[in-house]
Amino acid sequence: MDSMELSWGARCAGLAFFGFSLCLAALGVVLLLVRRWPWCSCHVCRAYLTGSWAREFTNLGDWYAHLLRQSPTGTVHVHVLGCTVTANPANVEYMLKTRFDNFPKGKPFAAILGDLLGNGIFNVDGEAWRHQRKMASLELGSVAVRSYAYKIIAKEVETRLMPVLDDAADRGTVLDLQDVFRRFAFDTICKISFGLDPCCLDKEMPVSELAEAFDTASRLSAMRGAAASPLLWTMKRFLNIGSERELKKAIKLVDELAAAMIRERQKLGVGGSHDLLSRFMASTGVDAHAAVDDKFLRDIVVSFLLAGRDTVSSALTTLFMLLSKKPDVAAAMRAEAGGGEKGAVTYEHLKALHYTHAVLYENMRLFPPVQFDSKFCAAADVLPDGTYVKGEARVMYHPYAMGRMPHIWGTEKDAFRPERWLTGPGASFVPANPYKYPVFQAGQRVCLGKELAVTEMKAVSVAVVRAFDVEVVGENGRSGGGGAPRFVPGLTASISGGLPVRVRRLHT
């Protein structure tokens, strides 16, 4: 036998062994599915599994809103997902405040997002969460960080966003406004959080490896959450195939780029810096023992990217989609901000813009950037509407559906009416009960970046409406005229195909 025959033999044996292992693994999956999958043929589960809901509804969220409106309690079960879905504010308050400790994120959620988020604030419960929350709220609440953040936002608006829009107005070109806002929000959150500028909204619109890897990783992580059984993705991860192989690659790239960012920050030194990463490093003393806590810092970097980038860009995108259908609202914002005056708007001026604040909240009522949020019920419980929830079952509250409930918003629930947020003779902005409007979550884990996000969105929207008329071209701004925009499934809502617009300068 020569060496060629030997290597062929070895290869065949290897292939046979691989094939046999694959068959065994597949058999294991089938047996586990049969044993663990809660088979159900009710109309809701059938529609979910076959995807037949898509015949009538544009987005899964629209279908959930329909089911929840029909339910007398505002709560439904999707048995095949082992999930209770609710749009009932009393249930939301019970989960997020009254029985907070019984409704943690839970281990299954931590497993779904664990590869991407690690032990970052979004993905942990108990002491690990409390510790990070305390540190993050100290930093995000400090006057020094707020004024540092505002300066960054104002500069990014003036030196990057406006020139890009000016250029598009001059050329008469069609621009994907969603892409522009994602670049804007990415630059801003990187500068605020890490003191580093990725220059994504430079005129040349460079490709950011980190932004792309991050997009892929969050999209594929969200796909895990939508799977009917975790066994499907855990098997794929074990075998390193398909979407799990792609996810692993994307996360590896995120890890490398986050590590480079941390090294860069460490090189620059943290003394006197106001970015969040430096302040975290300084307050945990890791400046001196960098290697020890690099994983902790990596998890902070990824969490803040997730928190601050796609949320803000999602809200700004849907805002301009709605304003394009409501020129009267854009005109009222312009009038409130000071007509056609040019120049930077101060922080104090922004704070006084109640009508604009109402417009932002009304936009996020209809299009919350985080459309749903899941908790795990630690020990069996009964929700205020009488729904029994088994221990370790998943409960989802659904801000997108809640914004479409007549019992919360009245019969005019579908209308874009900023006035519903204004009260009294001075037409002051008054926020709704946070459990009816959990767009920033509510209770003990309420969003820590809410004020920063509102400031950022006000600064952008006021600057843009004062200088430009923005017209959505094509199909993607369908919401006002009947059909809803189509969202890409993901951790944060983004419009499929982007938001193509044409901008026209209002003053020469």
Ligand code: HEM
């Ligand atoms: C329109 C913009 C935003 C929206 C709609 C929003 C919404 C939310 C939501 C729904 C959560 C709860 C997520 C969960 O636990 O599953 C959350 C948490 C959080 N957000 Fe925001 N967010 C926005 C912007 C920001 C910004 C700009 C930052 C900071 C730079 C930020 C920082 C955080 C942090 C640190 C948490 C974790 C809180 C905790 O678990 O205790 N957010 N946000």
